[in-house]
Amino acid sequence: MLLNPFRPCEGSPICEGLSTCEGPPTFQEEYRGSYVPNVIKTRYGLQVVAPDTPYVAVAGPDKLYFIDTRLDTETAKHVKENLEKASVPEEDEYIAIDEISATAEVKNSVTGKATFVFDPSFARVMFSRGMNRHNPELKLPEPEPAGDWLVTYDLGNSFIGNATEERG
Secondary structure (H helix, E strand, C coil): CCCCCCCCCCHHHHHEEECCCCCCCCHHHHHHEEEEEEEEEEECCCECCCCCCCCHHHHHCCEEEEECCEEEEEHHHHHHHHHHHHHCCCEEEEEEEEEECCEEEEEECCCCEEEEEEEHHHHHCCCCCHHHHHCCCCCCCCEEEEEHEEEECCHHHHHCCCCCEEEC
């Protein structure tokens, strides 16, 4: 279950990127409801592709995560990048979590080198459950389930004919 790590108006450090904290979160509605995402075939199976907007991120093989449109474009891009790195596997990569420093990075399993370092604020939210389990002294707040922020698609037969390019 994907959690909702980005409720920006509830004391999050990304609140600085909001144009306004008034009212409920807003989403790009054109990518919800009847929207049919593009699907690609990967070595891991079918994978939805996020539309070309900073406000929608891939959050798993069959999931799109909607980022609050009250965030400015640069902040939304930053959220999207961190979320997609945490959710979409690449060949020969794994997520290394340091429960002592409460940080995380994506590492290449062959070279051992970091290919992506998560923003520390995001790492403490996205991986808080595991960090707390391995280091209870951290006592990091654990986010709520994603709810309306996450849309799951049935990648059954209806999407197989639409799956295009091969990736990874």
